[in-house]
Amino acid sequence: MPFKISEHTADLRVELEGRSFEELLLSGFLAVLEVLEIDASSPAVERVEINLRSCDREGLLADWLNELLFHIQTRGLHFACVEKLQIDGDELKAVLCAAKGGVKPAFEIKAATQHELKIEETEGVLHAAVVFDL
């Protein structure tokens, strides 16, 4: 998996990696589903468009994760796939497929914070550690 999850005091720390910023965002997508223990398959009947703008990549990553959490926890959507992910400067455009209802996340995450969030590159691989506020 392109991520690793560990304890972080009262919160949860997830280390993401990707060979591009887009892949880092996709790793974040998979990590959120893993943390919330969403495992079942169901027909994807809804297309979700996500459009975000942030002043830097760290902000965009945190906003992306928070947007996913919003759709999962507040709207009750169950994401199955990412059809499109486009980064253009400080803008992110994504299309995801999702099912509605029927899956209850095992966890409730309040937010992905930007606390100590920094995207760093090592040997061509981007790394970021995100702390989720539980």
Next chain:
Amino acid sequence: MNRVCPSCGYNRNSAVSASCQRCGKSFRTSASFGFTMAVLLLVAGTALYCSRNLYKKTSFFRGFGEKATGFSTHLRDRVSGVAARFKKSAPVPARKTDALSPVQNNAVPAVPAAVPHELSGMVLLKGGKFMMGSPANSGESDEHPQHEVRLDPFYIDKNDVTVAEYAACVKAGVCHEAQGQGCFSEGDGFEKYPANCVVWDDASKYCSWKGKALPTEAQWEYAARGGTETTYSFGNDASQLGAYAWYDRNADDKPHPVGTKKPNPYGLYDMHGNVWQWTADWYSYNYHGLDGTNPLRSKKTSRYKVLRGGSAVEDADAARTANRFRQDPQKQDKTTGFRCAAAAR
């Protein structure tokens, strides 16, 4: 309401966040704490009364209630539980390019050098559990037993590999040109048609050349189902098939350009009909002997590889999601094509 962090100056459009999402410092100061709390309580009442849609608000208040009663041992245990699951996992492996074909290695390769914009024509599927095969009393005998399969996340091409895409591999000296009657070739206006007449080895080489691999049979079926357990990805009614597939009733006995029918629930085109699609697995007469997690029949159990999806010359029954077909991997067939997949790791 815009909040400006007193520590780092980060400006965030959030009415209720208690702390800066950039630096983690509290918005509250001792001098304004009482006032802030009063504002928060007012906003809380408003939010609880009129809004269930603003995530940042509702999620904060749920969290605030938990913190007000103390961070419970129960919640701490849940955190430890999730973390513990991942402590057992090996650290994220370093990526490397393997010179061998991924199928020869009995493994699906990592994604290409970098996933470019728009996923480079692929869809990321989250994986998980699904029921593979046909229920008892339906389908062909080789579709049984229906069994639960768990898959890791993976990418899969939205479309079958086209003539133009395959031609690039031929020009690079990696793949062999497909020749024969009914085989499409570049320059004849067939660029957007599925690459047909490609033998299994060349299909596998093409995918490796792109840093991918042929999908395993399980990956193919998971992708084709789109989360459904019905006969087709759109339901059980074959009369709707014409909207999703080129098959014997509408295709005039020849494949058509890729992506010209409706996609399945995962946004994948031509998972029913048009051309059969090679998979990585060797064919066997049933599903016995396979792992429940990321199964791949890599050991030669017959002379055939598995084809999936039906084709332009086959009937609606062949286009069923669970249907399997076997083919000599050396055979060039005008109704056989392929698409690629890649592990998300």
